[in-house]
Amino acid sequence: MTRTAHDQFAKQYLEELxxxxxxxxxxxxxxxxVRQIDVYFVPAATPSTAPETLGVLGQxxxxxxLFEVFRNxxxxxxxxxxxxxxxSLQGDLLRQARREKNSLGESDxxxxxxxxxxxxxxxxxxxxxxxxxSGNWLPGIYFMPEFEKTALVAIDQLPANLxxxxxxxxxxxxxxxxxxxELLSLPQGHPFRRNLLEILSNxxxxxxxxxxxxxxxxxxxxxxxxxxxxxxxxxxxEGLQRGVxxxxxxxxxxxxxxxxxxxxxxxxxxxxxxxxxxxxELIPLLLTLSREELLQRFGRS
Numbered sequence: 001m002t003r004t005a006h007d008q009f010a011k012q013y014l015e016e017l018x019x020x021x022x023x024x025x026x027x028x029x030x031x032x033x034v035r036q037i038d039v040y041f042v043p044a045a046t047p048s049t050a051p052e053t054l055g056v057l058g059q060x061x062x063x064x065x066l067f068e069v070f071r072n073x074x075x076x077x078x079x080x081x082x083x084x085x086x087x088s089l090q091g092d093l094l095r096q097a098r099r100e101k102n103s104l105g106e107s108d109x110x111x112x113x114x115x116x117x118x119x120x121x122x123x124x125x126x127x128x129x130x131x132x133x134s135g136n137w138l139p140g141i142y143f144m145p146e147f148e149k150t151a152l153v154a155i156d157q158l159p160a161n162l163x164x165x166x167x168x169x170x171x172x173x174x175x176x177x178x179x180x181x182e183l184l185s186l187p188q189g190h191p192f193r194r195n196l197l198e199i200l201s202n203x204x205x206x207x208x209x210x211x212x213x214x215x216x217x218x219x220x221x222x223x224x225x226x227x228x229x230x231x232x233x234x235x236x237x238e239g240l241q242r243g244v245x246x247x248x249x250x251x252x253x254x255x256x257x258x259x260x261x262x263x264x265x266x267x268x269x270x271x272x273x274x275x276x277x278x279x280x281e282l283i284p285l286l287l288t289l290s291r292e293e294l295l296q297r298f299g300r301s
Contacts, residue, residue, distance in 0.1 A: 007038060010069035010115075010170060012199050017166055017192065020049035021061045036087055039067040040110075049191070052277065053164035055137055064110040068083045069170060073118050078127060083150055088113040093184070112150040117172040121155035127152070131173040166192075169200070246277055255286045 011026040018024045022044035051058030051186075066089065068082045097104045106182050119142065124130075129142035129152050136142075140157030144150040155171040158164040162176060168179035177188050180200065185192045199215050256263050263271075274282065289297070 006071035007069070009199065009202075010071075011039055012198065012202075013170070014041075014067055014069070016059060016195050016199060017054055018061055020191075021047040021051055021054070021058060037089065038069050040089075041065050041067065054166055056141070056158070059137075061280045062110075064108070066110055067113045067115060068112065069115045070117070071172070073116050073120065073123070074114065076123065076216070079114060079127065080121070081150075082112055082114055086110065086150065106147075109149060113153060114151065115153045115155065115167065115170055117170075117175070118156045119152050124152060124154075138163075155194055169196070205271075245275065252282070252286070259286060260291055266295055266299070270294060272282050273298040 015026055018041050023042045025040045107136045124142050127144050129144045140154045142152045155167055156175045165182050168175055252271055256267055
């Protein structure tokens, strides 16, 4: 599978999560030769969700940042290309600040996060990246020298817990498989669960429909299948429930027309309340109560 298909999923996935914390822009152009950033994020002053909810991803989203997501481990050339995007964007922001007579400090400039399923020791050492010695960041996150404002995230090295779940979904093999299973085990009412299942399911569908099947696709489809089947079942159930509800509504409208000849605004206003009544009680009520009694009992106060 080419990066294009994975990019589409990764951008939707990160946009869904980071939108709770600030402004998200995918495929942002940077000057010079036109290059696109996978995800450009600016934190909101008052995010709608506490950053802690997203664990280490929320920690990364504490400041403006670029997120470049790789399906396969990047090469040194690809890392340098990502850094070129970062420096081009920083230059663009500084020029804009000068035009608007504002000032940007070092802490205001964006940081680059390279999200990779794995990072070899040679790649990490070659860029002089190191683990954070302060203890503020988890193992698996390697920071280049301070003023380069770049970090390599080896997803397979992250501890397997809720704090890293949202990043591990972007991994590969057993790492991704475990993360998807953890996502499925979240409570039904979890704020991220439903939308992320839909995004993962769409990714599986796109992979399965691709004509150029690659060796990794069967593994990827297997990893995403539990999310797809659970999402499909939930979607089918919702569709059935909507169909049943629509059928009940039509029956109520027919009975009201039968009793009273037509449905005016007052009768129409109580239909939703009538739908909350069980089927065993509903028909006797509609056939025995007068118009005034129905309006008094089910009308809005």
